[in-house]
Amino acid sequence: MFENLQEKLQRAFKNLRGQGTITDENIGEALREIRLALLESDVNLNVVKSLIERVRERAIGTQVATALSPTEQVIKIVHDELIEVLGRDNARFKFSSQPPTVILMAGLQGSGKTTTSGKLASWLKKGGHRPMLVSVDVYRPAAREQLAIVAKSVGAQIYTGKVSDEEAGTPLVERLAREAKREATNFGNDVLIVDTAGRLGIDEPLMDEMRKLKALLNPSEILFVADAMTGQDAVNSADAFHRELGLTGVVLTKMDGDARGGAALSIRNVTGAPVKFLGTGEKPDAFEAFHPDRIVSRIMGMGDIATLLERAEEKLDRGKAEEFAKKALTGDGFSLEDFRDQMRQIKKLGSMQSILKMLPSVGPFQGLQQAAEHVDEGQFARVEAMINSMTKKERLNHEIISGSRRRRIAAGSGTSVQEVNQLLKQYAQMRKMFKGLGSGGGKMQRRLMAQMGNMGNMGRFGR
Structure with a gap:
């Protein structure tokens, strides 16, 4: 629900890029954009006025710290003031000393x-x-x-x-x-x-x-x-x-x-x-x-990594996750059966769209946020149906899946041979990527980010 406000605030912050210090002149336009973004998000008028004045008061004349750009400085101020508006501490639930x-x-x-x-x-x-x-x-x-x-x-x-x-x-x-x-x-x-x-x-x-x-x-x-x-x-x-x-x-x-x-x-x-x-x-x-x-x-x-981690801690099987990690990082031990089981685990966290939206929308994760808008949740069910239509031997060894087997899998899952081909291709790429990660190296970690960015394509193939 905050995507609109988030997008408008990011646009407002761009107005400060390249400035050495924060002045009344260069922050004026940014504050107008922030005010408009908040009002369009249906924030109470008095709340907006009060927030903008506090941001202006704290920001104008502030010497930009060596480690921060003017944009980052204002982002920090807006961040702090929004927390004040919402209440800095999450309100604790009160229980009676005498139940119930x-x-x-x-x-x-x-x-x-x-x-x-x-x-x-x-x-x-x-x-x-x-x-x-x-x-x-x-x-x-x-x-x-x-x-x-x-x-x-x-x-x-x-x-x-x-x-x-x-x-x-x-x-x-x-x-x-x-x-x-x-x-x-x-x-x-x-x-x-x-x-x-x-x-x-x-x-x-x-x-x-x-x-x-x-x-x-x-x-x-x-x-x-x-x-x-x-x-x-x-x-x-x-x-x-x-x-x-x-x-x-x-x-x-x-x-x-x-x-x-x-x-x-x-x-x-x-x-x-x-x-x-x-x-x-x-x-x-x-x-x-x-x-x-x-x-x-x-x-x-x-993003909201803390909530995502809490959700994972609550709903995912730690033993299965560790077993999957060991198999994946050896590359050869990562089968289509493991892939299907991990998809089932991830579905417990909620929709792929909601998971991706909990990641930051800046830096290397930016592509994931954009991919979230195009994810077809129904495609994950089709992927699982394709894997379920395979024999156990095929799931454990994808290399034996010939053309005739692919046609049988497509017919059994109500999909097309093209979709089966694409699934097998993406699976092979993931095996290769995980095996590379097992041997370490920053280059492989960058490739992981690129591969994660392509996860949105899984929601689109077959269209």
Whole structure:
């Protein structure tokens, strides 16, 4: 979602190239570009004004350090100021000293509260917690059934209680909440996540119900779930809820969409409530803690290697990775079967496009960022189908794959002989490259970068 802003900021920084010192004149145009980039990304006007003034104040007259160009100096200043806007430290999650810790989920209808409640439960389970979920939304049809399905998908316990038409109304909401807290205590659940009702807009009945739930449950966290796609509307809604309830944090959903990023950059500065989590997709694990420094690194084109490494640590099999590395660096031991297994491992990290976008967009990685726009994710499934259509002997020794075998593999995988030929050619190049890396040398490392840059072509062949 930050690609647009990233591109515009890089263009703004180019205006400073070749300058010996930073002056009011040569930074003026760059700051105008930065201001425009932020406004076009739907960042709050007051936030933009404040940010630009702080950057100007810090930058003008600054003597450029020997190791830095004026461009690099301004990039560093903008980087630091963006982190200040987002909050220098990632907001820690608060747990009660007396379990269960109650988390009250707030937000407007359609923001993704129910799905986010399930994702939060999944995230807490990874940290060794035992969450229980409860829905107190007795108004929206099937809202409580929806949460039950979400809870089952993430393996979390849910409290359903009993609802009858005669009991419908605010007292029922309070009863469900009270009973759920008691059940969480009885079953040894250390966290209770309360999915509340939403409205199409902010109204007094909604706020009154939330105030009563807050008084009844004494929650450690009140998280406002905001749809990042709604931009400044999400910021305004969060501000209204914060004034009434005293939010402890914000969860921004749909961060994998084409939102312009303004909500992420504005919400803390406007409301005072920190962003704590990001929803980055539909799956339960498409949910991550908010790290301001990592978000700013993405915006500045520096990538997000830390998050990528965390994801790899969590999802990849270390033993298989080490075994693959040993085989690959000998060259001869790297078979098509190994290649297929590694593709399956990489798919656990997410789409190839999302992986490439976590790498820096500058320096030797620049080609990878450009390649990300052209990757055809479906092609990886076709590559796996081609390898699956081979016999075990063919996967272990690609040299025996003759013309007739290639035709059989193409027919069995629903692809063309040309695609099979291209797969085998790329595989042979990778074997050669890995074998060269095993013998060391900077030249081979440069060739590795070039080969990685060509990975985007895998998403295009056969078109």
